[in-house]
Amino acid sequence: MADQPLAFNAFLMNTPSHIHHGQWRHPDAHQVEFNSLRFWVDLARTLEEGLFDAMFFADVTGLYGPPDGRFADNVTEGLQIPSNDPAVLLSALALATEHIGLAYTSNIMQNPPFNFARQISTLDHLTGGRVAWNIVTSTQENAARNFDLAGLLDHDARYDWADEYLDVLYKLWEGSWDEDAVVLDRAGNRYADPAKVHKIHHRSARYSVEGPHLVAPSPQRTPLLFQAGGSARGIAFAARHAEAVFITTPDPDVAREHIATTRRLATELGRRPDDLRFFQGLTFVVGEDQSEVEAKLADYEAYASILGYQLHTALGTLPDGSHLPDDTPLRAIANNGGRGHVDWVSATVDGREPTLGDLVNSRVRRGLVAGTPEQIADVLADYRDAGVDGINVINWRLPGTYEEFTRLLLPTLQRRGLAKLAYAPGTLRHRIFGTDRLPDRHPAARYRGAYAGN
Template sequence: MTQNQPLLFNAFLMNTPSHIQHGQWRHPDARQTEFDNLDLWVDLARTLEEGLFDAMFFADVSGLYGPADGRYVDNVHEGLQIPSNDPTVLLGALAAVTDRIGLATTSNVMQNPPFNFARQISTLDHLSRGRIAWNIVTSTQENAARNFGLDALVEHDERYEWAEEYVDVAYKLWEGSWDDDALLVDRSGGRFADPDKIHKIRHRGARYSVEGPHLPSPSPQRTPLLFQAGGSPRGIAFAARHAEAVFIATPSPEVARTHIEGARAQAVANGRHPDDIKFFQGLSIVAGRTEAEAQRRYDDLLQYASVVGFQTHAALGILPDGTRLPEDTPLREIPNNGGRGHVEWLLQEIKDREPVLGDLVRRRLIGQAVVGTPDRIADELERWRGAGVDGVNLVNWRLPGSYEEFNELVLPELQRRGLAKTSYGDARTLRGRIFGSDRLPDRHPAAAYRGAFSEASRYAASVVP
């Protein structure tokens, strides 16, 4: 399926000083300390468009890592996603200074009512002319739950049930509230739009009551490109039903292959096509013109890496007083109502013994770093593509240097091998570039709401045959 296709590339980012590679902000060349300065992101966006990146993929959180009542001294010292700013606001600015690159935001189901969120996304999709994506998440943090008025984080699988209703409301607003020909802009007749073709959705569910109609007119994509990241069984089931792009962080191409084949089989069982979902593996790259140069660069990066930062980000085994469980504590014995995908993948990778907490921290510290010459990096990316991976979420070490290094050293070799595109092509929307169509296909569950709220449809549904 992906054997002869160029890989897709996203820049994996966060509007914070320390996102994934903790400790790197301390390096004098690292500009992620300027995360609250728009100039950094504008400069980076232009660099990424020069490198033909498909999207700027912004992660986000709405709370602290660790126990809700615990100390957060390490989080603050490390700059570990605190301070952090709202990526959705940033996308509005980036839409004005970019032309082709996609703009993906992360928003969890707790932080924004679906009516308001759907309106914000439609606005951004209009402003960007169809380049917006949404990374659907359910949150993993107790502190985040308390920030939005909950006593505790909802149980893991129940959070996905919440997400099912949340996306259902959004689909109704994006796909069903306005007919395709509702917008008239009839100057002589004094009719901006046709009221008979704009519909209230009248949603009533377990969590939400939303009347509608959707206030924005249909944007170029209507529904944004839908990302999701989840490796638990419930997360995979959600992706198989809803996602168009799935972010994975599997420890090897072999584990990736198993995950991808299983998720695509579930998508088919839901009436979708196996290639309706693209899979993006998280990788970091350290390139050099020689192996020795690449290793020197990698050694310099590791010199600044913060073990405490990675331990805190792992967010397992931290007790309320700030102490940590021993590194030899089996992962299966640690309560985990957060992100289970990393643990699930680690259990698949380590088969000869019981994985322990130290394995999780070391995996996060080492990550999926590909170190070497452009030729060696291309070889490794071919392995991932051969396992069914469609694209890469490229994790940065330092901004903007990681992406400048990629553009200069790695991209030409990838293009020579057919592993990276040589132009953006003619499609203007993000979905159009990735899937060849601006709109979701009819087999996606959101498509069921097209025309569902017209008076004729409601009358027909009420008539008993």
């Protein structure tokens, strides 16, 4: 919120090439060690020393590009293939850290809601309430085919599915166990009171889940809920469900408009504007003077893979592996995937039709903020004034990006009140919202006490 320090997350993925493609080739880029637990433990400790609020893990369950197309370039580039499951990693990182939040992405196709609820509740216990879930509906046709589907549902229909998926989860997390169900009565031989543990008997067109939830209430019950949709349907979904919204708007003015729209919709649903926090994705190039900034930027651009960025747009790649021309209008390309970023890119193009080349170029310098610590702090102050509450820091190379952030940028941000001086105690939700549990006005709360007698 205004005048409060920004929160900072490290935006990561368990893969060699996540956002800035080609950088894995640099000799100082250790993201190629992503298979190593020691690499991630060391990075987690580095981030905790830098007071990062969370390690935010992206994930995919399929290939970018047309479902029947060549994927040789994806493999050559290491573009999110190979890609390891972040959920498996989090319990180890929980043991290696004390404060940092652990957020990970799981799409609605990849795990039945009962099993997902059990896994993430377990992680919430093991982390002491530091876990968060990034809710996604997936954008890859190949991912759908990996989970017994003929292809992706229509864009908006996937959000309808997500509404139903969350309904099951809310019943399990919030309704299945009463707050005081665990009694630990050794003398009376009662671990928990069976009258306070309930089946949910969920029945719908897609799911049949009897319950009860097999995990007793964790520190947060429902994990902190992230979401990253920027389309009209995605914004409506965030307004109903999300607590933290990841945005990649091109500038503070677009961010301000997006945030105002989402918060207005949230209030129409009975929530409060400050029930949502917004995290802008940014990439930093920081130097002590302009010459150092330019030298670093030139080094990053020397390793950048334009092919990788083209593939990652997930638009314009043909089944034979070739690409549509850069001047192809975006409106002429069918898009059943992520629409929010396309809309944001289109909003920055004045006086002509937005093209595929605009989309690819936006990826190369996506959210780039380059300058001295004071200059970068000025930009971050503008984002905070626009309503942004935190930053998802997108890395060039690991661990160098985050080491530089802590060494070069953090002291200036702290001096200017843009970054915290120390961790606050408590769960991840408590550090962000001042409470361990979802507020009563969140849609999940309607299931508290709803199953007494079941």
